Amino acid sequence: MGKTTTIIKREFLSRVRKKSFLVMTILGPLLMAAIVIVPVVVAQLSDSDYEVAVLDNSDYFIQALEDRENVRFTPLATSVEHAIELMHDDRFDAVLHIPEAAFEAPSTLRLFSDKSVNLNAKLLIENLLKLEFESLKLAHAGIDEEVLRSIDTPINIQAIRIRDDGELITDYPEISMGLGFVSGLLIYIFIFLFGSQVLRGVLEEKTSRIVEIIVSSVRPFQLMIGKVTGVGLVGLTQFVIWVLLTFAIVGIFQVAMPDMFQFTPDERVFVSSSQVLNVEEMQQQREMIQQHDTMAGQLLEGLSAINFPVMIISFIFFFLGGYLLYAALFAAIGSAVDNEADTQQFMLPVTVPLLLSIIMAQMVISNPSGPVAMWLSMIPLTSPVIMMVRIPFGVTWVELIASGALLILGFLATTWLAARIYRTGILMYGKKVNYRELWKWIRHA
Amino acid sequence: MNTLLAAANITKTYTGHRALDSVSMEVPEQSIFGLLGPNGAGKTTLIRIINQIIGPDEGQILLDGEKLTPKHVRQIGYLPEERGLYKKMKVGEQAEYLTRLRGLSGHDARKLLKKWFERFDLTPWWNKKVEELSKGMQQKVQFIITVLHKPRLLIFDEPFTGFDPINVNILKEEILKLREEGATIIFSTHDMGSVEELCDHIALINKSQKILEGNVQEIKKQHTSRIYEVELNAIQKPLESMLDGRFRLIKSRTEDQGIRARIQILNDTPANDLLQALLSEARLAAFKELTPSMNDIFIKKVTGRFPAETNAGNSSPAIAERPQ
Numbered sequence: 219m220g221k222t223t224t225i226i227k228r229e230f231l232s233r234v235r236k237k238s239f240l241v242m243t244i245l246g247p248l249l250m251a252a253i254v255i256v257p258v259v260v261a262q263l264s265d266s267d268y269e270v271a272v273l274d275n276s277d278y279f280i281q282a283l284e285d286r287e288n289v290r291f292t293p294l295a296t297s298v299e300h301a302i303e304l305m306h307d308d309r310f311d312a313v314l315h316i317p318e319a320a321f322e323a324p325s326t327l328r329l330f331s332d333k334s335v336n337l338n339a340k341l342l343i344e345n346l347l348k349l350e351f352e353s354l355k356l357a358h359a360g361i362d363e364e365v366l367r368s369i370d371t372p373i374n375i376q377a378i379r380i381r382d383d384g385e386l387i388t389d390y391p392e393i394s395m396g397l398g399f400v401s402g403l404l405i406y407i408f409i410f411l412f413g414s415q416v417l418r419g420v421l422e423e424k425t426s427r428i429v430e431i432i433v434s435s436v437r438p439f440q441l442m443i444g445k446v447t448g449v450g451l452v453g454l455t456q457f458v459i460w461v462l463l464t465f466a467i468v469g470i471f472q473v474a475m476p477d478m479f480q481f482t483p484d485e486r487v488f489v490s491s492s493q494v495l496n497v498e499e500m501q502q503q504r505e506m507i508q509q510h511d512t513m514a515g516q517l518l519e520g521l522s523a524i525n526f527p528v529m530i531i532s533f534i535f536f537f538l539g540g541y542l543l544y545a546a547l548f549a550a551i552g553s554a555v556d557n558e559a560d561t562q563q564f565m566l567p568v569t570v571p572l573l574l575s576i577i578m579a580q581m582v583i584s585n586p587s588g589p590v591a592m593w594l595s596m597i598p599l600t601s602p603v604i605m606m607v608r609i610p611f612g613v614t615w616v617e618l619i620a621s622g623a624l625l626i627l628g629f630l631a632t633t634w635l636a637a638r639i640y641r642t643g644i645l646m647y648g649k650k651v652n653y654r655e656l657w658k659w660i661r662h663a
Numbered sequence: 664m665n666t667l668l669a670a671a672n673i674t675k676t677y678t679g680h681r682a683l684d685s686v687s688m689e690v691p692e693q694s695i696f697g698l699l700g701p702n703g704a705g706k707t708t709l710i711r712i713i714n715q716i717i718g719p720d721e722g723q724i725l726l727d728g729e730k731l732t733p734k735h736v737r738q739i740g741y742l743p744e745e746r747g748l749y750k751k752m753k754v755g756e757q758a759e760y761l762t763r764l765r766g767l768s769g770h771d772a773r774k775l776l777k778k779w780f781e782r783f784d785l786t787p788w789w790n791k792k793v794e795e796l797s798k799g800m801q802q803k804v805q806f807i808i809t810v811l812h813k814p815r816l817l818i819f820d821e822p823f824t825g826f827d828p829i830n831v832n833i834l835k836e837e838i839l840k841l842r843e844e845g846a847t848i849i850f851s852t853h854d855m856g857s858v859e860e861l862c863d864h865i866a867l868i869n870k871s872q873k874i875l876e877g878n879v880q881e882i883k884k885q886h887t888s889r890i891y892e893v894e895l896n897a898i899q900k901p902l903e904s905m906l907d908g909r910f911r912l913i914k915s916r917t918e919d920q921g922i923r924a925r926i927q928i929l930n931d932t933p934a935n936d937l938l939q940a941l942l943s944e945a946r947l948a949a950f951k952e953l954t955p956s957m958n959d960i961f962i963k964k965v966t967g968r969f970p971a972e973t974n975a976g977n978s979s980p981a982i983a984e985r986p987q
Binding site: 221224225228232422423425426427428430431432433434435436437645647658662 | 678711714715716717733736739741743745746747748749750751752760761763764765766805808
């Protein structure tokens with residue numbers, strides 16, 4: 219076993235010491251953190267003061283259009299043509315024209331802009347005007363607004379899952395969905411990334427002809443297992459560093475700019491509130507919602523419903539199992555061909571189940587306990603991705619253990635198969651290999 | 664002499680074709696053993712079987728009387744015909760890695776490597792990547808990796824292809840030195856010149872079968888066809904009339920001073936009879952037996968015809984092809 223360890227060590231160190239590993243290890247978390255941070259930052263920055271000129275010929279609405287953080291309204295008493303000229307002179311970004319008959323015919327409202335209209339501003343204006351229309355119409359119909367507000371009852375059903383042990387936990391399907399899909403996707407990416415590293419590694423040994431020297435010292439199986447294991451450890455290392463660094467980067471941002479990570483409550487709540495609440499009351503409400511709805515708070519509550527030890531152990535298990543299963547096949551492909559271009563014909567059957575599992579993941583998310591989800595999480599070729607998608611929604615121990623056992627059998631089978639192709643393939647040069655040839659190698663090896 | 668390596672009835676069949684057909688051979692200890700044969704004869708297959716890279720279908724290999732097992736890897740050094748190194752890996756690290764796979768400890772490997780690198784002027788390249796080395800230097804590194812663990816048996820598959828003439832000579836000297844130090848060397852080659860120069864024993868494989876094996880000198884003796892080259896001056900009468908049925912004139916050429924001819928002595932007629940026949944009618948300037956070169960024997964064994972026996976044969980058997 220000593221020689222296999224030597225091989226694993228080389229495969230691991232030669233990759234970890236590469237510059238590309240360092241770059242990927244740092245860029246990966248930066249990218250992942252950027253996915254979280256950039257939208258937040260962009261949302262804060264991009265809406266820099268959208269100037270809207272308002273020509274209110276009806277005089278009903280002008281007071282309803284209050285300045286917002288990023289949208290400013292300026293009443294103008296001029297012709298539409300003149301306002302548009304002013305807009306062309308960059309005095310305004312857009313011109314809102316409310317014709318006299320707007321109250322009777324809301325479809326006559328127009329928003330002119332010389333650039334593409336800012337969607338947020340348009341939505342805001344629509345919201346503000348809609349509320350004003352409603353309150354005007356209520357007054358017109360003689361309905362007290364207070365009465366209407368008391369009728370308006372927000373419904374928010376609390377989903378409760380009864381766990382096997384009888385404990386009741388609040389369910390957040392959105393969080394299960396997110397977590398399931400992200401971990402499924404990660405497994406998919408990692409299998410591809412490191413599986414193809416195995417393929418290239420085998421191909422490198424074959425084309426550089428060093429393989430004959432090595433297999434005169436160790437058995438081909440040791441070389442193959444050493445490579446698969448070494449690359450797998452690289453993947454695991456990279457994953458662990460990524461997770462730690464991502465949390466660190468997001469954490470630093472959260473501490474440095476806490477305001478940015480407040481969950482932005484729905485604008486409409488405040489709009490409707492602003493009709494009746496004074497500034498102080500509004501502030502109170504805002505704080506209350508913020509406490510409840512900060513990203514961290516929601517995440518915390520949602521995550522408490524997830525069985526984390528199971529989640530983490532399963533992730534590592536299904537990552538390793540899936541990787542080993544596919545890496546063996548990738549190694550076999552690398553050994554069977556002479557150059558990278560020839561790998562294509564054999565890649566297809568290996569990549570199809572992987573692609574299929576990530577495509578089916580979306581379906582599985584909408585029905586995580588259905589028969590499709592159940593079977594795909596049992597078949598070893600798709601189970602690593604699909605099982606990870608399902609676990610946050612809760613799976614029975616029987617399913618988890620069955621899927622795990624099948625995966626182990628699966629990778630033992632592919633390794634056995636791959637080893638037979640590999641030991642013939644690595645010494646075979648200049649021969650165009652097809653599936654029938656591979657089958658011969660498997661049978662006669 | 665002890666037999667270090669013995670192959671007994673090795674048969675290996677690939678799908679559709681037989682690579683080796685019941686091949687047996689014995690490699691004496693501390694000898695240089697040439698494994699000869701045309702391309703595709705099965706040499707590389709046999710070498711791979713000796714290296715336990717592939718297994719024979721039938722037959723067995725004995726090293727010092729023991730059946731080969733993975734533990735013997737430590738006692739064998741192998742330089743394959745198609746040889747390569749990891750291009751992106753550092754030279755020293757790579758040499759250490761490959762020798763550790765042979766069974767050396769990291770410490771021993773480094774210590775020995777330092778010595779060998781010094782000897783081949785490779786020390787400054789220790790921390791360079793292999794792709795920065797010239798091809799000749801890479802081959803030196805490969806040679807070092809092959810011999811570093813002081814194997815009892817060394818196997819070189821076509822060692823001289825790809826080496827430049829200077830490195831070929833270095834390699835030959837090293838091979839001779841290794842034998843002096845007690846190693847047994849098997850090498851396969853097409854280069855008959857290097858066989859004459861280096862080999863004590865040979866085995867000739869053709870079309871999956873061994874067709875000749877033995878000591879180089881003895882083989883040469885066995886294959887002598889009793890052809891003599893003579894130079895005659897002051898010839899009294901035509902050469903043909905001097906020779907009776909005991910001799911056969913292969914070819915003759917008139918030169919300034921006389922005639923140069925090749926004559927084969929038939930049956931068991933003593934060479935003296937030819938001398939007498941010639942001396943009576945001419946003045947003898949030169950008389951020598953043409954010993955067949957390994958090249959001739961190789962060609963005769965493979966094609967069934969001795970190049971020296973044909974009139975058309977261009978190659979002068981007396982001057983065996985020298986290595987470049």
